[in-house]
Amino acid sequence: MNLIERPRRLRRTAGLRAMVRETFLQPSQLIYPMFVLEGEGRREPISAMPGIHRFSIDLALEEGHRASELGIRALALFPALESELKNPQGSESWNDEGLFQRAIRAFKRELPEMMLVTDVALDPYSSEGHDGLVTDSGEILNDETVELLVRMSLSQARAGADVIAPSDMMDGRVGAIRAALDAEGFTQVAIMAYSTKYASGYYGPFRTALDSAPRRGDKATYQMDPAGGYREALRESRLDVEQGADFLMVKPALAYLDVLRMMRDSFDLPLVAYNVSGEYAMVKAAASLGYIDERRIVLETLTGMRRAGADAILTYHALDAARWLREG
Numbered sequence: 001m002n003l004i005e006r007p008r009r010l011r012r013t014a015g016l017r018a019m020v021r022e023t024f025l026q027p028s029q030l031i032y033p034m035f036v037l038e039g040e041g042r043r044e045p046i047s048a049m050p051g052i053h054r055f056s057i058d059l060a061l062e063e064g065h066r067a068s069e070l071g072i073r074a075l076a077l078f079p080a081l082e083s084e085l086k087n088p089q090g091s092e093s094w095n096d097e098g099l100f101q102r103a104i105r106a107f108k109r110e111l112p113e114m115m116l117v118t119d120v121a122l123d124p125y126s127s128e129g130h131d132g133l134v135t136d137s138g139e140i141l142n143d144e145t146v147e148l149l150v151r152m153s154l155s156q157a158r159a160g161a162d163v164i165a166p167s168d169m170m171d172g173r174v175g176a177i178r179a180a181l182d183a184e185g186f187t188q189v190a191i192m193a194y195s196t197k198y199a200s201g202y203y204g205p206f207r208t209a210l211d212s213a214p215r216r217g218d219k220a221t222y223q224m225d226p227a228g229g230y231r232e233a234l235r236e237s238r239l240d241v242e243q244g245a246d247f248l249m250v251k252p253a254l255a256y257l258d259v260l261r262m263m264r265d266s267f268d269l270p271l272v273a274y275n276v277s278g279e280y281a282m283v284k285a286a287a288s289l290g291y292i293d294e295r296r297i298v299l300e301t302l303t304g305m306r307r308a309g310a311d312a313i314l315t316y317h318a319l320d321a322a323r324w325l326r327e328g
Helices: 007-011 014-020 057-069 099-110 143-159 173-183 201-210 230-242 254-266 277-288 294-308 318-327
Strands: 030-037 043-045 053-056 074-079 115-120 163-166 190-197 247-251 271-275 312-315
Touching (some): 030 099, 030 318, 053 057, 057 099, 099 115, 143 163, 173 190, 173 230, 190 254, 201 277, 230 247, 230 254, 247 254, 271 294, 294 318
Parallel strands (some): 030 053, 030 074, 030 312, 163 190, 190 247
């Protein structure tokens, strides 16, 4: 054959492939989610998420050091509260001496260069298991919830949070949080908006980790419809940009790579993909049965999220991925 173009020439050796590679995955692009609980010396495995644990603050700090040594520069913290601390208002969320606030302070003392992304939503603190206040009829209240999210955000900022991450999907919460942070002098605290968060079946293992499954009512009234299309995603993200968000997010990532690409093409803010618990659990289950090469699948999946447009990826694979990337 007399071919002028032979694309395979550039795939012939590892050196050639590396030279023309367009997408790069690095540990500094990974955000490692961690669950903290009360006590000392406590490390509880999460059955639905093999390899992931809830840690007391002292052991969480050790895990944070391991992440730092692997080149990870950001952690996302989530509180696993005892049930007796939960109530319909989620009032423990703005307790300046609560578990979460003490964990934030401990991390900033021990690992001051590690960026802390802190979750803002009522579900870890609510006896109802919802991201907002719930009426007797099961309705999720919006504006009343936003007032509580503001209190929670200010408490986290006082503790030392670098990035506030409202994951609740209440209307107007980014603007209200930004105004409150600025008014209190926290102008340098950034907001990572869960701007495109779907009512997904991929969240099950996470809700097991925090015992935060809804007791009644429907999260689909505030999280987005998976079949809702692009216009809703664009509208939600545009509103968050207008209200002062510093990062945008797409959650989940794997089933929504088309949305991730659209967000990258439409907005110039840093874009985060959340590689969620269900995505993680499926890979671990298949790997445990010998059906897939875990290392290869994880790195391929994360690279795909980067290729789709993610600047950073929040993933439970972070420690393993960072280790594999270091090994080459």
